[in-house]
Amino acid sequence: MSAINQMSDLNQLLAQEHVLHHLSVPQLVEKILSKKEGSLTDRGAVLATTGTYTGRSPKDKFIVKDHESESTVNWGSTNQSIDDSTFVRLYHKVLDYLKERDELFVFKGYAGADKKNRLPIQVINEFAWHNLFAHQMFIRPTEQELSQHEAEFTVISAPTFKADPKVDGTNSEAFIIISFKHRIVLIGGTEYAGEIKKSIFSVMNYLLPKQNSMPMHCSANVGKEGDVALFFGLSGTGKTTLSADPERRLIGDDEHAWSHNGVANIEGGCYAKCISLSAEKEPQIFNAIQFGSVLENVVVDEETRVPDYDNTSLTENTRAAYPLHHIDNTVQPSIAGxxxxxxxxxxxxxxxxxxxxxxxxxxxxxxxxxxxxxxxxxxxxxxxxxxxxxxxxxxxxxxxxxxxxxxxxxxxxxxxxxxxxxxxxxxxxxxxxxxxxxxxxxxxxxxxxxxxxxxxxxxxxxxxxxxxxxxxxxxxxxxxxxxxxxxxxxxxxxxxxxxxxxxxxxxxxxxxxxxxxxxxxxxxxxxxxx
The missing domain is CATH 3.90.228.20 (Phosphoenolpyruvate Carboxykinase; domain 3)
Structure with missing residues (x-):
C-alpha cells in the first residue's frame, strides 16, 4: 500500500459527495462560470485572476525533512526545510478546511510521457479553474488507464486557506510544501496556478535521477529528419517561443526527461508567457488559446472580451495554459530520440x-x-x-x-x-x-x-x-x-x-x-x- 493511501483522512475526503472526480473540460468550464471563478474571452478561453500572488513565491516553498530526505536533499535557501510533525498538523488543518467547502475537484493523470518512467498523480483543487489548469497541463489518461490509475503522488491545493506563520511554521499565509515520505504536495494561500505545475516538476527532479533519467527544465522539438533539439532557460528567456517552430514538431515547452530511451515530455500541456503576444509574431501560441485554455491575469475588453496582451496592469507575468493538442505541429505521444x-x-x-x-x-x-x-x-x-x-x-x-x-x-x-x-x-x-x-x-x-x-x-x-x-x-x-x-x-x-x-x-x-x-x-x- 502506498504512503498516501495509508493517510485515511485523505481517502475519507475523496469519498465525500461534494468531491467531483475527473470532470471533462466542458463540465469544468461550466463550473468555473457558475461559481464565478472566471469568465470567457472572445475565443472561449477561461480568464482568471490570481489576486496578490501573480507569480511563484519561492520563499514560501518547503520540503519536509525526514529520514528519507534528510541525506538526499540539497538543503539551503532554495530547499527550505520543515519538520514532519509541522507538516502533518498543517495537512490535517487543510483537509478539515476542505471538507467544509461546497465542492472539490479531482484530476488523475500522469507526469511523464515515457510510460516506463511516468508518475501517476492526482490533483485535488478547491477551485474548478485550477482543476482545469491541471487537466490541461498534465498528461491525461485514457479511459482504460483511468480505471487502473493509482496515484503515487497527490497535490492538494487550497488557495483560500491562509496559514498562520506563528502557528503553522510557514513564512507567510502562503505555503507550498513537498513531503516525499507521504507523497503529498500541500499548497495554500496562493491562487497562482503555476505552483501546482512547478511542485510536480520539483518532485520529478527528485525521483527521476534514481531511475537514471535526467529531468530538465527545457523545451524540445524535433525536425523532419528526426533530429531533436533541447532549449534550456528560465522563464521569459524564450523556451516556449523558440520551440514552437512551424518547421519542427513540438515535443513540449518546459519540462522533459532524458533517459536511455530518448527525450520525453513530463507534461501534457504548455504554460506560456503571453505578454505582448500577437498572431503575427507567435501564431502557434496565439491560436492555441481557445476553448479549454486558461488565461491568467490577462486584461480583456469588457465588451468584446478580446484579450489585450500588451496590458500589464495586473502583472507582466501573464500566462496561458493549454493542452499540447492545441498546437497543430506536435509529436504524439510526446517522446522522441x-x-x-x-x-x-x-x-x-x-x-x-x-x-x-x-x-x-x-x-x-x-x-x-x-x-x-x-x-x-x-x-x-x-x-x-x-x-x-x-x-x-x-x-x-x-x-x-x-x-x-x-x-x-x-x-x-x-x-x-x-x-x-x-x-x-x-x-x-x-x-x-x-x-x-x-x-x-x-x-x-x-x-x-x-x-x-x-x-x-x-x-x-x-x-x-x-x-x-x-x-x-x-x-x-x-x-x-x-x-x-x-x-x-x-x-x-x-x-x-x-x-x-x-x-x-x-x-x-x-x-x-x-x-x-x-x-x-x-x-x-x-x-x-x-
Missing part, C-alpha cells in the same frame, strides 16, 4: 553576451552549472525590473538534489551522443537594459535555425577575449554586425566595462562549485580567474 543539439537561452540584460556562440563540452558544463540569465519582471513576486541571476541547471528553484547530480548526467549524455551545445542570448543588444534594445525575435529564430541545421559549423568564428566564446562571423538572415555585441554598442569602452563586470559575477557565482574540475572552471570567462 536523443538530442542532436542543445541550446542554452539567456536573457542577458547587460547586453554583452553574443547572440549566439558554440560551446565546448567544458564550456557547456560551466554555463549549465552557472545558469545565468536576467530574472525578468513578474516571474516572481517583487521583481519589477531585470535582475542578474544565476540559477544552476537553468532551474535551481526546482532542484531538490545538488546541481552536480544533474550536471554530471548532462556531461555524460553530451559525450555519449556527441550533442552540440550553443549559448543564445535573447536579451539585450546595443547596450544594457534601458539603453539598448531587446534582441529581434526574427534574428534569434534565424540563428537557432542555422545552428540546428548545422549551417554554422563551417563558418569563420571569433573568440571573445573575455568570455572565451566562439562567435560565428556570419549567419543566414542576420546582419554580421549584430553577431559581435561590442560592435553594436555606441560606446565600446562602456561595453568593455560592462563585460568585465559580468565576468566577475560569473566567477563569484562559480566559487560555490568547489568540486568542479579544473577543465570546467577554466571554461568560464578569462577575466578574473584565480
Amino acid at each position: 536523443h538530442p542532436n543539439a542543445i541550446v542554452f537561452l539567456t536573457a542577458d540584460a547587460t547586453g554583452v553576451l553574443p547572440p549566439i556562440s558554440k560551446l565546448t563540452k567544458e564550456q557547456a558544463m560551466y554555463h549549465f552549472l552557472s545558469g545565468y540569465t536576467s530574472k525578468l519582471a513578474g516571474t516572481e513576486r517583487g521583481v519589477t525590473s531585470p535582475q542578474a541571476t544565476f540559477s544552476a541547471c537553468f532551474g535551481s528553484p526546482f532542484l531538490p538534489l545538488a546541481p552536480s547530480v544533474y550536471a554530471e548526467m548532462l556531461g555524460e549524455k553530451i559525450d555519449q551522443f556527441d550533442t552540440s551545445v550553443y549559448l543564445v542570448n535573447t536579451g539585450w543588444t546595443g547596450g544594457a537594459y534601458g539603453e539598448g534594445e531587446r534582441m529581434k525575435l526574427s534574428h534569434t529564430r534565424s540563428m537557432v535555425h542555422a545552428a540546428l541545421e548545422d549551417e554554422l559549423n563551417s563558418v569563420e568564428t571569433y573568440t571573445d577575449p573575455v568570455f572565451g566564446l566562439q562567435i560565428p562571423l556570419h549567419c543566414p538572415g542576420v546582419p554580421d554586425d549584430v553577431l559581435l555585441p561590442r560592435k553594436t554598442w555606441s560606446n565600446p569602452e562602456a561595453y568593455d566595462k560592462k563585460a568585465q563586470e559580468l565576468a566577475e559575477k560569473f566567477h563569484e557565482n562559480f566559487k560555490k562549485f568547489t568540486h568542479a574540475s579544473s577543465a570546467i572552471k577554466n571554461a568560464g570567462p578569462a577575466s578574473g580567474r584565480n
Whole structure:
C-alpha cells in the first residue's frame, strides 16, 4: 500500500459527495462560470485572476525533512526545510478546511510521457479553474488507464486557506510544501496556478535521477529528419517561443526527461508567457488559446472580451495554459530520440553576451552549472525590473538534489551522443537594459535555425577575449554586425566595462562549485580567474 493511501483522512475526503472526480473540460468550464471563478474571452478561453500572488513565491516553498530526505536533499535557501510533525498538523488543518467547502475537484493523470518512467498523480483543487489548469497541463489518461490509475503522488491545493506563520511554521499565509515520505504536495494561500505545475516538476527532479533519467527544465522539438533539439532557460528567456517552430514538431515547452530511451515530455500541456503576444509574431501560441485554455491575469475588453496582451496592469507575468493538442505541429505521444543539439537561452540584460556562440563540452558544463540569465519582471513576486541571476541547471528553484547530480548526467549524455551545445542570448543588444534594445525575435529564430541545421559549423568564428566564446562571423538572415555585441554598442569602452563586470559575477557565482574540475572552471570567462 502506498504512503498516501495509508493517510485515511485523505481517502475519507475523496469519498465525500461534494468531491467531483475527473470532470471533462466542458463540465469544468461550466463550473468555473457558475461559481464565478472566471469568465470567457472572445475565443472561449477561461480568464482568471490570481489576486496578490501573480507569480511563484519561492520563499514560501518547503520540503519536509525526514529520514528519507534528510541525506538526499540539497538543503539551503532554495530547499527550505520543515519538520514532519509541522507538516502533518498543517495537512490535517487543510483537509478539515476542505471538507467544509461546497465542492472539490479531482484530476488523475500522469507526469511523464515515457510510460516506463511516468508518475501517476492526482490533483485535488478547491477551485474548478485550477482543476482545469491541471487537466490541461498534465498528461491525461485514457479511459482504460483511468480505471487502473493509482496515484503515487497527490497535490492538494487550497488557495483560500491562509496559514498562520506563528502557528503553522510557514513564512507567510502562503505555503507550498513537498513531503516525499507521504507523497503529498500541500499548497495554500496562493491562487497562482503555476505552483501546482512547478511542485510536480520539483518532485520529478527528485525521483527521476534514481531511475537514471535526467529531468530538465527545457523545451524540445524535433525536425523532419528526426533530429531533436533541447532549449534550456528560465522563464521569459524564450523556451516556449523558440520551440514552437512551424518547421519542427513540438515535443513540449518546459519540462522533459532524458533517459536511455530518448527525450520525453513530463507534461501534457504548455504554460506560456503571453505578454505582448500577437498572431503575427507567435501564431502557434496565439491560436492555441481557445476553448479549454486558461488565461491568467490577462486584461480583456469588457465588451468584446478580446484579450489585450500588451496590458500589464495586473502583472507582466501573464500566462496561458493549454493542452499540447492545441498546437497543430506536435509529436504524439510526446517522446522522441536523443538530442542532436542543445541550446542554452539567456536573457542577458547587460547586453554583452553574443547572440549566439558554440560551446565546448567544458564550456557547456560551466554555463549549465552557472545558469545565468536576467530574472525578468513578474516571474516572481517583487521583481519589477531585470535582475542578474544565476540559477544552476537553468532551474535551481526546482532542484531538490545538488546541481552536480544533474550536471554530471548532462556531461555524460553530451559525450555519449556527441550533442552540440550553443549559448543564445535573447536579451539585450546595443547596450544594457534601458539603453539598448531587446534582441529581434526574427534574428534569434534565424540563428537557432542555422545552428540546428548545422549551417554554422563551417563558418569563420571569433573568440571573445573575455568570455572565451566562439562567435560565428556570419549567419543566414542576420546582419554580421549584430553577431559581435561590442560592435553594436555606441560606446565600446562602456561595453568593455560592462563585460568585465559580468565576468566577475560569473566567477563569484562559480566559487560555490568547489568540486568542479579544473577543465570546467577554466571554461568560464578569462577575466578574473584565480
